[in-house]
Amino acid sequence: MAEEEKKKLTQKQAAYLHFNKPKEKPMADAVKAEAPRQPTREENRRINDALEEHYEVAKQCYRLNFSDESLAGKLNVPRAWVSDIRDRFFGPNVSASKLEAPAKLREYEAKLKELSDKALGLAQEVEDTLKSLQQYRVGLDYQGVA
Numbered sequence: 001m002a003e004e005e006k007k008k009l010t011q012k013q014a015a016y017l018h019f020n021k022p023k024e025k026p027m028a029d030a031v032k033a034e035a036p037r038q039p040t041r042e043e044n045r046r047i048n049d050a051l052e053e054h055y056e057v058a059k060q061c062y063r064l065n066f067s068d069e070s071l072a073g074k075l076n077v078p079r080a081w082v083s084d085i086r087d088r089f090f091g092p093n094v095s096a097s098k099l100e101a102p103a104k105l106r107e108y109e110a111k112l113k114e115l116s117d118k119a120l121g122l123a124q125e126v127e128d129t130l131k132s133l134q135q136y137r138v139g140l141d142y143q144g145v146a
Contacts, residue, residue, distance in 0.1 A: 039081045046075055047085050060091040061098075068093050 039047065054066045062071075068086060072079040086093060 051090055055090045061094040061096045065095055065097050
């Protein structure tokens, strides 16, 4: 009998759900994402002034180690605002230090090669002088001077 009661109960539940379907929420009630806040005129001016100070338009890069991220942190504004203004009016998000690094590396490599060549030249000179000294000593021994 317990099985019959369970069967009746599930039939009752099915019938209840059939006639009392859950209502779907209309789209108007759905949570809509708010558009991100746009910068004010003053914030745009501050960002533009900072870009003027820290971005070299002729070289198409930030001075020193500046970037969109560091400038946004300095101004306490979202990075996207800085990126947007820089993209529209200045150039790419590149730091001068990243552009100069390969040139500096080549400079160090050239200096190292120059010093290495000098060192090899000095080593050869030392070796030649040692040979001359040995030959001179042999000559002195042969003459009985030593």
